[in-house]
Amino acid sequence: MIKVDNLHKSYGKLDVLKGINTSIKEGEVVAVIGPSGSGKSTFLRCLNLLEQPTEGQIWIKESNITDNKTNIMKVREHVGMVFQHFHLFPHKTVLDNLTYAPMKVKGLSKQEAQKQGRELLKKVGLADKEKQYPNKLSGGQKQRVAIARALAMNPDVMLFDEPTSALDPEMVKEVLAVMKDLVHTGMTMVIVTHEMGFAREVADRILFLDGGNLVEDAPPSEFFSSPKSKRAQDFLEKVL
Amino acid sequence: MTLKVVAVAAVIGIILGIILSLMKISRIKPLNWIADFYTSIFRGTPLVLQLMLIYFGSPQLFGVQIEAFEAAFLSFGLNSAAYISEVIRGGINAVDKGQREAALALGVPYSSMMISIILPQAFKNILPALMNEFITLTKESAIVTTIGLADIMRRSYIVGGDTYKFFEPILFAGLIYYVMVMILTVIGKLIEGRMKRSD
Numbered sequence: 001m002i003k004v005d006n007l008h009k010s011y012g013k014l015d016v017l018k019g020i021n022t023s024i025k026e027g028e029v030v031a032v033i034g035p036s037g038s039g040k041s042t043f044l045r046c047l048n049l050l051e052q053p054t055e056g057q058i059w060i061k062e063s064n065i066t067d068n069k070t071n072i073m074k075v076r077e078h079v080g081m082v083f084q085h086f087h088l089f090p091h092k093t094v095l096d097n098l099t100y101a102p103m104k105v106k107g108l109s110k111q112e113a114q115k116q117g118r119e120l121l122k123k124v125g126l127a128d129k130e131k132q133y134p135n136k137l138s139g140g141q142k143q144r145v146a147i148a149r150a151l152a153m154n155p156d157v158m159l160f161d162e163p164t165s166a167l168d169p170e171m172v173k174e175v176l177a178v179m180k181d182l183v184h185t186g187m188t189m190v191i192v193t194h195e196m197g198f199a200r201e202v203a204d205r206i207l208f209l210d211g212g213n214l215v216e217d218a219p220p221s222e223f224f225s226s227p228k229s230k231r232a233q234d235f236l237e238k239v240l
Numbered sequence: 241m242t243l244k245v246v247a248v249a250a251v252i253g254i255i256l257g258i259i260l261s262l263m264k265i266s267r268i269k270p271l272n273w274i275a276d277f278y279t280s281i282f283r284g285t286p287l288v289l290q291l292m293l294i295y296f297g298s299p300q301l302f303g304v305q306i307e308a309f310e311a312a313f314l315s316f317g318l319n320s321a322a323y324i325s326e327v328i329r330g331g332i333n334a335v336d337k338g339q340r341e342a343a344l345a346l347g348v349p350y351s352s353m354m355i356s357i358i359l360p361q362a363f364k365n366i367l368p369a370l371m372n373e374f375i376t377l378t379k380e381s382a383i384v385t386t387i388g389l390a391d392i393m394r395r396s397y398i399v400g401g402d403t404y405k406f407f408e409p410i411l412f413a414g415l416i417y418y419v420m421v422m423i424l425t426v427i428g429k430l431i432e433g434r435m436k437r438s439d
């Protein structure tokens with residue numbers, strides 16, 4: 001599904017990713033963890049080309065997205081992204097947030113887009129909010145709308161960049177619940193998170209990044225009970 | 241006449257202002273230079289000079305002598321585009337960077353992102369500044385008398401010249417300008433109120 005080969009990213013002299021190699025199978029749920037500044041967001045953002053890799057190659061499904069000939073827009077259609085700070089469109093209602101891209105990008109009719117949008121809102125438990133503007137919603141509700149908005153494009157992969165980090169503790173649960181539902185549908189997911197309990201519970205694999213290197217790649221049972229590297233041991237000691 | 245000049249100039253100003261502001265934020269350097277140069281020319285010289293240059297210089301510039309009315313809305317439009325482009329550029333930069341990323345991540349192309357995501361939010365923030373620009377334009381339009389256009393000011397001179405009483409006609413002209421500016425202000429507030437729905 002996703003194959004990452006020798007991925008480098010630098011900003012000027014600063015090497016943020018120093019040669020990441022990994023692959024992710026269809027339906028797999030991968031949690032990316034690591035200290036702040038280790039390059040987790042940058043890694044994720046390279047997967048939908050919000051950041052242009054400096055070196056290396058990335059394949060999603062059959063297409064090499066780092067090839068200049070590949071249409072970036074087409075790639076992004078198939079890769080959904082959820083941000084830490086939601087980034088809902090504040091001047092559009094909840095339902096319009098969900099229908100905008102499917103209509104504009106995929107050419108769905110308004111009726112089709114709205115029907116689909118309402119179904120998704122029901123799935124994330126916000127069917128009654130369709131006419132609201134985002135600023136009226138709580139953080140947890142905003143993030144659930146943001147997840148629904150990404151799903152409205154019917155993506156093959158969903159990327160999450162610390163989806164619960166900006167939320168008050170009591171709202172974290174509702175967002176994680178929606179994500180768990182998504183796991184059960186078989187969606188391929190890459191999740192940057194500090195929620196270790198959640199990662200342990202739902203992830204098939206843990207990727208541990210430190211200083212721009214992929215230091216460990218292991219199933220959660222292995223990673224959490226017997227991390228191989230010193231750096232992962234230190235990190236887990238701090239967060240657990 | 242004043243109203244017509246201001247209205248046409250405002251439309252030119254907004255459309256050209258949007259284009260210039262997009263050129264200014266573009267990654268293509270020559271576009272930045274052209275837009276910045278344009279702005280510095282129109283901000284760095286008096287409006288009355290631009291007006292006269294376009295009117296009296298039209299045979300050299302366009303190959304035909306244009307009407308005073310055309311010269312008026314052209315120079316005001318081109319001039320206010322320079323100011324408006326700065327206002328819009330500020331408005332675009334003030335929109336959260338995440339909005340752009342969210343749109344791009346959904347596969348929305350650049351042009352649609354600008355038109356339906358970024359610019360509406362930018363306009364909401366800059367509406368007061370934009371209204372100010374139009375109010376200034378309305379008042380400054382009085383200089384069209386210099387090229388002989390019969391606007392409010394000129395008519396009040398004419399009436400004054402006929403009756404040898406200048407105080408009342410000019411006071412009356414002032415009142416008309418004042419009413420026009422007040423109407424503009426009210427319209428601005430109404431649009432602002434409509435846009436606040438999403439807050």
Ligand SMILES: Nc1ncnc2c1ncn2[C@@H]1O[C@H](COP(=O)(O)OP(=O)(O)O)[C@@H](O)[C@H]1O
Nearest residue numbers: 011014016034035036037038039040041042043
């Ligand atoms: N646009 C940018 N320009 C320069 N440096 C950046 C940029 N984005 C991220 N960085 C740097 O890259 C490093 C990794 O950032 P990031 O991927 O956000 O880490 P994480 O998500 O793991 O906290 C940090 O040192 C950060 O300062």
Ligand SMILES: [Mg+2]
Nearest residue numbers: 040041042162
């Ligand atoms: Mg991050």
